[in-house]
Amino acid sequence: MTLSRRRFLRNSIAASTTMLAAPAVIMRYGYGSEDPILVGSLHDQSGPLAATGVPMVDSLALAIEEVNAAGGLLGRPLKLVHYDTQSNIQLYSQYAQQLAVKDRVAVVHGGITSASREAIRPTFDRFRVLYFYNTLYEGGVCDRNIFCTGTTPAQTVEKLVPYAMEKAGKKAYILAADYNYGQITAKWMTKYARDHGGEILSVDFFPLDVTNFGPTISKIQAAKPDLVLSALVGGNHTAFYRQWAAAGMKGEIPIASTTFGLVNEPSTLDATESEGVLGAYGYFEELTTPASTAYVGKLKKAHPEIPYISELAAATYEGFHLWAEGVKKAGTIDRMKVIEALESGISFDGPSGTVTLDRATHHATRNAFLAEVKDRKWSVLESYPDQKPLDTAAVCDLIKNPNDTRQYEIDI
Missing domain, CATH: 3.40.50.2300 (Response regulator)
Structure with missing residues (x-):
């Protein structure tokens, strides 16, 4: 907890410093006088799930830094607005409303457990804030306002x-x-x-x-x-x-x-x-592809103390870049126009390989890997390319039912 809080304070100070120095940043990247696009984050940085949440926030910050270094989005810089949900469902609900109503962010990336996702998803539906859930889970969420980029049971x-x-x-x-x-x-x-x-x-x-x-x-x-x-x-x-x-x-x-x-x-x-x-x-840190090696290298250079880079961290990085590609294609941060752009089959080549958003389910077609622990590390034994979210596809069709907002318990 001490490490997580220290890192949170460090990141908060860094974010505040960036805003105070905004004119210099804007001039450096040629943003002009545009206000930053706010990106919301709800992840546990303390409590029992902190070891999972910390690398997710670090990955999200890295992706934002990469986009800002390349000129931002639509000529505007990006700013991360993060709240430590402390492995507490009540705080998820509280901070979700704050991101939607007070901060008025363009998108939220967040949630670890399915319980946390279901606590905040109705808030983002109600206030029309686009939501990315970048965590492996049990499948079945069918909601046009959410994109789920982690693996589901049919994939792993x-x-x-x-x-x-x-x-x-x-x-x-x-x-x-x-x-x-x-x-x-x-x-x-x-x-x-x-x-x-x-x-x-x-x-x-x-x-x-x-x-x-x-x-x-x-x-x-x-x-x-x-x-x-x-x-x-x-x-x-x-x-x-x-x-x-x-x-x-x-x-x-x-x-x-x-x-x-x-x-x-x-x-x-x-x-x-x-x-x-x-x-x-859907990802192991031990993958040796050029994209995985580059991602791990950048993340560990920025955060040498990072414990492990799991699927949840990689999917968060990939989920943000998918959203950014959607904004570029839409030419706006308008929620519905970005959703329509994301539904066009947008892909991103990330550390896990090519990740493609499925229009009907708003889930990801992505690679899967099977591994065994050897000498305190994962040894990848099998690779399964382009695995589709067939479990969720059995119950969810947002093309036919775009107003659906349920999580289905798939008939097994």
């Missing part, structure tokens, strides 16, 4: 579960966070397991503040699965992996997770606790 979980079962065995035990992400992801895990001849022995859900997994580990030991499938979320749930190893279970039953690594578990845990865990995401 559908790859992870059968791969893990082929490697470990057909009987699985599911652990998941007790809110909509964990509950729905558990259903997807069950579906993909059964689709490939597997059996789910039990499904256990845990509130985000749970840190004692001893009784659950005893239950798993008694059930004797071939595989544990984990959708545990946040820093508190990292305790499971430590307690699993302490119970002598590491190496006995393999683990595949849809969330492991998002709070830098491979590095924060001992190698004996993290070795061999499988994961599938």
Whole structure:
């Protein structure tokens, strides 16, 4: 928390200094006398999800700096307006209204958990503020005012579960966070397991503040699965992996997770606790493509203390650049005109590869990768190009129903 707050204060001071020195910045980049375009950010910089939120804000700031260095948008500089939501849903709601009503930002990039997204999405719908959710999630959001750039289960979980079962065995035990992400992801895990001849022995859900997994580990030991499938979320749930190893279970039953690594578990845990865990995401820091190497280099040069650059950070960077491409194409920051431009099939070549927005769902077609932890780092084993959000496409068609604003629980 100390690091996150220090970084937040540093960034706040830097932002204020930039505004005080605005004439110099504007002259440097040839902006003229135009006011800056305000970009809103709602991300946790403290609390249990801070390790995830800090790199997301750093990535957003980097993308803004890149656009400003290239002349801004529409001849205007960009300014980041960020609030630390402190892993608190009430603060998400409070700051969302502040960004929309008081700050009057052109777009908001924010939210980590699905609970945070659903707390703020109605506010941005009501006040007509364009919203980008750059986080992997359970799928099903169908709302013309939001673009979801992270992966959904059809893009990653559908790859992870059968791969893990082929490697470990057909009987699985599911652990998941007790809110909509964990509950729905558990259903997807069950579906993909059964689709490939597997059996789910039990499904256990845990509130985000749970840190004692001893009784659950005893239950798993008694059930004797071939595989544990984990959708545990946040820093508190990292305790499971430590307690699993302490119970002598590491190496006995393999683990595949849809969330492991998002709070830098491979590095924060001992190698004996993290070795061999499988994961599938839309991005890994360890990718060696030129675009990924350049992005990681720039971000770590600016923030040497950054813990890990996950899909959430990369998708935030890519999501901002997609929005910027939409503004360029629209020739305005007018919300509906930017939405129409984004619906034209706009793509951005980012650190994860080419990301393309799908008109019907407002989700992203993007690459997916499967990896295994080796020596406290991810080793990428498989790549899956141009994965479509087929789960959300099954329930969402904004071409036919442009006024839809629901999150559907997909029939699994």
